[in-house]
Amino acid sequence: MTLHPEAPAEATAAEAQAAIADEFAFFSDWSERYQYLIDLGRKLPPFEDALRIEQHRLLGCQSMVWIVPSGDADRLTFTAASDSAIVSGLIQLALRVYSGRSAREIVDTPPDFVASIGLARHLSPTRSNGLSALLGFIRETAQRALA
Numbered sequence: 001m002t003l004h005p006e007a008p009a010e011a012t013a014a015e016a017q018a019a020i021a022d023e024f025a026f027f028s029d030w031s032e033r034y035q036y037l038i039d040l041g042r043k044l045p046p047f048e049d050a051l052r053i054e055q056h057r058l059l060g061c062q063s064m065v066w067i068v069p070s071g072d073a074d075r076l077t078f079t080a081a082s083d084s085a086i087v088s089g090l091i092q093l094a095l096r097v098y099s100g101r102s103a104r105e106i107v108d109t110p111p112d113f114v115a116s117i118g119l120a121r122h123l124s125p126t127r128s129n130g131l132s133a134l135l136g137f138i139r140e141t142a143q144r145a146l147a
Helices: 013-025 030-041 085-098 103-108 125-146
Strands: 065-072 075-082
Touching (some): 013 085, 065 085, 065 125, 075 085, 075 125, 085 125, 103 125
16 A cells, blocks of 8 residues: 655745635636536545555545644645545645645644635535534544554
């Protein structure tokens, strides 16, 4: 089993959130933003079939989502996948903000990008619940690493 710990593109989680807001501001309507989410989801690193097991399944999502954390309080990395194109894009956004960061930075950085790009208003209730479950899992993993 190979996990793909990549260094974050932006130096901080706050910078990643600002970059995401800038990217989404480029699109004039939500059909374009949904297409961009789908395109982002295609950029998720490969996720091995051997990791698609119940132990790694994220509960609270209507779609199938698997997430595997690795690392420690100094640097947590998350590898994840979904069977849904839009959810894969949401995963890519969350990993861009949080994966490869310290547990302290993860805990101290609220997911402001969700509101800043309008996700809260434009996701279905089930996708919104799934995104909350994903962000909660990442935060809880960071809190456990700090304990």
